[in-house]
Amino acid sequence: MIVLGVDHAAQLVAREDRPAVLAAFLDRAAPDAICIERSPEAFARNDFYEFTYEVQDVVVPFARERNIDVCPFDWHPSTEDAQLGFGMDLEAIPEIRPIRGFQQFLTFPEPAQLHRTLFHADDPHNVTRSTQWSLTPAARTAQDLPRRLFLYRTFLQAKRIAAAARAHPGGTVVVVVGEFHKRDIDAVLADEPGIVVVQPSSLGAPNDADVHQRELPAYRFAVASFNLLGRQAETGNRDDAFLRETVDALSGSGAAAEVQLLATRLDLLQGRISRAEAIGRYRQIAAIAGEARFTWTGVKDIRRLDSWFDPFGNLSVRQRAHLELARESIRAGRRAEADRLRTALGGELTARQRRQLDGYWPLLAK
The missing domain is CATH 1.25.40 (Serine Threonine Protein Phosphatase 5, Tetratricopeptide repeat)
Structure with missing residues (x-):
C-alpha cells in the first residue's frame, strides 16, 4: 500500500511535481489498483471535485489506459446533513464565486508552492500545521464540526481503502489523496491485517527520461x-x-x-x-x-x-x-x-x- 499525499492541482504550478512526474511515478509503482479521492456514488456518475486536477486529468486516464482498477474511497455528508451542520450545500457553487474564502478561485500565492516535490507529504514536518489543527478542538464546541467531520471522513476513507486492498490480495495499491489526510490514513492502514504501508519516497523519484516520456x-x-x-x-x-x-x-x-x-x-x-x-x-x-x-x-x-x-x-x-x-x-x-x-x-x-x-x-x- 502506497499512500501518496498531494496538494490538489499543485501539479500545475510546481515543476518537480508536474503532471508528467506523477504519471511517471505511477508507472514506477506499477499498481494493481489506484484509489482516488471521490465517493463511489459520484465516481459512478463520472463526477469529480472540480479542483482535483491530478485525479480526473492524470490518475484516472492513466489507469483506464492500462486497465488498472480505480477504487473511489471518499465520504462526504449528505446535502441535508451539510445544511444542518454548515447551513449550506458544500458542493454548490455560487453564481459569482468570491475572491476570497470558501469556493474562491484556486490559486497558489506562496513562493514555496512552486518548489513542491512529489514526496512533499512524506515528511511530517511539511504537514505540521494541518496535523495540529486536526488534533486541537475548537475553543467553542459549537465551532468544532469542521475538525470532527475531517477526522470522521478520513477514518472512513481509510476503511474504504482497506477494503480496496483486500479486493487485491498480494497486489500493489496506490492511494492518491489530499496530503492532510495522509497521516491518519497511514496510521489506520498500519493496523489492518495483511496490509503493508510503504512510503512513496522509498520507491525513488522518477528520472528525467521517464518524466519526459510521460509528458x-x-x-x-x-x-x-x-x-x-x-x-x-x-x-x-x-x-x-x-x-x-x-x-x-x-x-x-x-x-x-x-x-x-x-x-x-x-x-x-x-x-x-x-x-x-x-x-x-x-x-x-x-x-x-x-x-x-x-x-x-x-x-x-x-x-x-x-x-x-x-x-x-x-x-x-x-x-x-x-x-x-x-x-x-x-x-x-x-x-x-x-x-x-x-x-x-x-x-x-x-x-x-x-x-x-x-x-x-x-x-x-x-
Whole structure:
C-alpha cells in the first residue's frame, strides 16, 4: 500500500511535481489498483471535485489506459446533513464565486508552492500545521464540526481503502489523496491485517527520461492555461522558466491560435512585449481563431462562464482574445473600447453567462 499525499492541482504550478512526474511515478509503482479521492456514488456518475486536477486529468486516464482498477474511497455528508451542520450545500457553487474564502478561485500565492516535490507529504514536518489543527478542538464546541467531520471522513476513507486492498490480495495499491489526510490514513492502514504501508519516497523519484516520456500536450496546455489565464496570473507567483519551457513545447501542437494567445500572455507578463504589442497580437489572434476552443479549461459545468480557477474559463479562443484585448484596453485607459468589446462579447453568451461576465468584469482592472 502506497499512500501518496498531494496538494490538489499543485501539479500545475510546481515543476518537480508536474503532471508528467506523477504519471511517471505511477508507472514506477506499477499498481494493481489506484484509489482516488471521490465517493463511489459520484465516481459512478463520472463526477469529480472540480479542483482535483491530478485525479480526473492524470490518475484516472492513466489507469483506464492500462486497465488498472480505480477504487473511489471518499465520504462526504449528505446535502441535508451539510445544511444542518454548515447551513449550506458544500458542493454548490455560487453564481459569482468570491475572491476570497470558501469556493474562491484556486490559486497558489506562496513562493514555496512552486518548489513542491512529489514526496512533499512524506515528511511530517511539511504537514505540521494541518496535523495540529486536526488534533486541537475548537475553543467553542459549537465551532468544532469542521475538525470532527475531517477526522470522521478520513477514518472512513481509510476503511474504504482497506477494503480496496483486500479486493487485491498480494497486489500493489496506490492511494492518491489530499496530503492532510495522509497521516491518519497511514496510521489506520498500519493496523489492518495483511496490509503493508510503504512510503512513496522509498520507491525513488522518477528520472528525467521517464518524466519526459510521460509528458503530454494535454498536461502542458493545462499548466499554461492555469498559470496564464486563471487567477494565478494575478498573484505574480509563477515559475517563469517552467512556463516558457511549457509554452515553447506547444509550438508544434497544431493549435496555432491558442498557443499564440498563451505565448502573448506569457510575453506580456514577463515584460518581453509592450501593452501595445500585446493588443496588436490579440487582434490578430481573434481574426484567425475561428471557432477554436481551448484544449483544457477545467470547466465542469458548461452552462457557466467560469471554472474553478478562471472567471472566464468557458470562452472560445476568439472570445478570449477579445477579453484580453479588453483587459489591456482598460489598463491603458481606453474604457470606451473595453465597453464595446464587453457588449459584443455579452451578445454571444447566454443570459446566465452574461450575468457572470458582468460580475467578474471588474477583475480585469486589477
